[in-house]
Amino acid sequence: MLENQLKVEQPILSADQIEQTNQTLLEAIHTQKEVYFTYYKQGHCITETGRIEHINVHKKCFYFIDEVFELRNEMPLTALIDLRFK
Template sequence: MEQMNFILIEVLHTDTQVYLTYYKRGQCITETGFIQFVDALGGLFVFIDDVFELKNKMRLSELIDVHLA
């Protein structure tokens, strides 16, 4: 969890692409894109996917893993 937190902070400041793995409707999904915003107090983050460039608002609790691309 601490490593994911460190990566989220780093990519926010460097606009680096990430591999993001999260739960959605009982499935484990991995996407490539950019983290645009993190609200740690609200437990939310905004992710822009690399394929369709759509903004996705997700809960931090759904996040499984984050790796630099």
């Protein structure tokens, strides 16, 4: 029951926020710098650190290598809320 009380709605990004996130995403791929990214999953906003590896525009997702386990992960672009350089 407490778990449900902590859930939040997925934030809606403005056009400017989407544009800034896209620019940062492209730069992060090009430079291979680590980033903090915040994404929405099952009612929670989660922040992780990693390196963006690739964007698949057909699947509308991106792939990243997480900092902790160094594993390749897939994430839908629609889940991405914020992206900043570390």
